[in-house]
Amino acid sequence: MNKKERITMILILLSISLITVMDLITDSKEGVAWWHVFLEGSVGIVAVIGVFFLLKGTLKLKYNLAKERKISESLEQDNQLWKERSKKFIEGLSESIDHQLVQWKLTRSEKEVAFMLLKGYSLKEVARLRNTTEKTARAQSAAIYAKAGVSGRSQLSAFFLEDLLVPQ
Secondary structure (H helix, E strand, O other), X not given: OOHHHHHHHHHHHHHHHHHHHHHHHHHHHHOOOHHHHHHHHHHHHHHHHHHHHHHHHHHHHHHHHHHHHHHHHHHHHHHHHHHHHXXXXXXXXXHHHHHHHHHOOOOHHHHHHHHHHXXXXXXHHHHHHXXXXXXXXXXXXXXXXXXXXXXXXXXXXXXHHOOOOOOO
16 A cells, blocks of 8 residues: 555545544434444444554554665665775776687677676677677677687686685
């Protein structure tokens, strides 16, 4: 339920409660049977309880949202700090990968595709980002694998990551 729907429900329930209270006052002056007053009073109480639960849910939602935003900001700061600390290493890795792609004699387009494959893009995403067909992206990736002497994306990635991820 979105904010507008919650507010609408609260207003409806408050209206029901107000109308019920006004009716109870009128009924008590007219001497209506006790069970009638009890039933109408129950309706008013249930409406007030509904308002309470909607308000409680709204406050809990706001609290959780604020908490999640704080976590998100913290993660964003951690991400930014990691990027800053590792920038020179990432640049060096990119240069090393580029140097290897040149040694494999990849064309400029194949190098673009190779970097996208290493980043984890699917062939469909590569085609969309490069404004080509998926068939073209598939052919280029096959050419990359052949020139690199690997059988697929996993081996291509492993070629560059194998020595980086040494167990401790």
